Amino acid sequence: MANHTTSNQEAIEKVKELIKDIEVAMFTTISNGKAVSRPMQTQETEFDGDLWFMTMKDTSKYQEILENPSVNLAYSGKSYVSISGTAEFSEDLEKKKEYWNPVFGKLLETTYDDPNVVLIKVTPETAEYWESGTTLKTVKKFAKKLTTKESMGEDDELNDTVEFERHYGSDS
Template identity: 75%
Template structure:
């Protein structure tokens, strides 16, 4: 795999890997425990930030206020884990832009409800595993299981990119 050398290349790589994944698992920390829940991915190009809609009267809202460090996990043709910092936005125009009839049914409200809030996650790092060579992946997994061996550095199938230098 070619080394990612610029911030723009890192953004493009992650965008290409997650653009068709409709749901991400958002992990927050509460009482020292990781808690994950599915979040609808917005139809916006990844530029180092990810946006989600939620309600203020939820556990995740309180968890993010207490500890804004979060992780997002995407599973599709590839697997992507994005670590970052979450913050809230009341931007009414952006809420309207991301709103769709599914949210109205799921959240039982409208985008201009003061209880609706945006979560903005600014990515720090992304780790990804491309699933292009499934046979190699299966062989490596089987080797680990049967021989109790760990894959060497030359066999690693994942890459990590940092967004904040």
């Protein structure tokens, strides 16, 4: 299979297009060596390379991510998208307020400023997608460490390759 490289922005735009109308992902963590999945609503509506979710610290998924930050997100709609990445937590109060929905308040019986409420930021590393009527296409190294420029090896059997480079500001 032929491999070709696309830009970071092209990769982001492709995944954004594929998941834009899919609000819920199956969010998979690892617990005692086994994959555990549950539906979670994606909070970031304008996908910019990271995906955001909201949870509570007193949940099993919180503990599972603390123990192993490798996660997978599966989106199903007009297309099928599987995103593997690394999860980390954020307690950014402004971001929690931005993503908060009154439905969360009723379901979780709390408010966005509750210290038990936490955001999960998933940084994608790879994304595989299947579009209706086409064969598997893979976006490889989707933000892989976001600073490397590794190229695909000849043994990799992938259709598409995407390499991302994240630029950090001087304040980080």
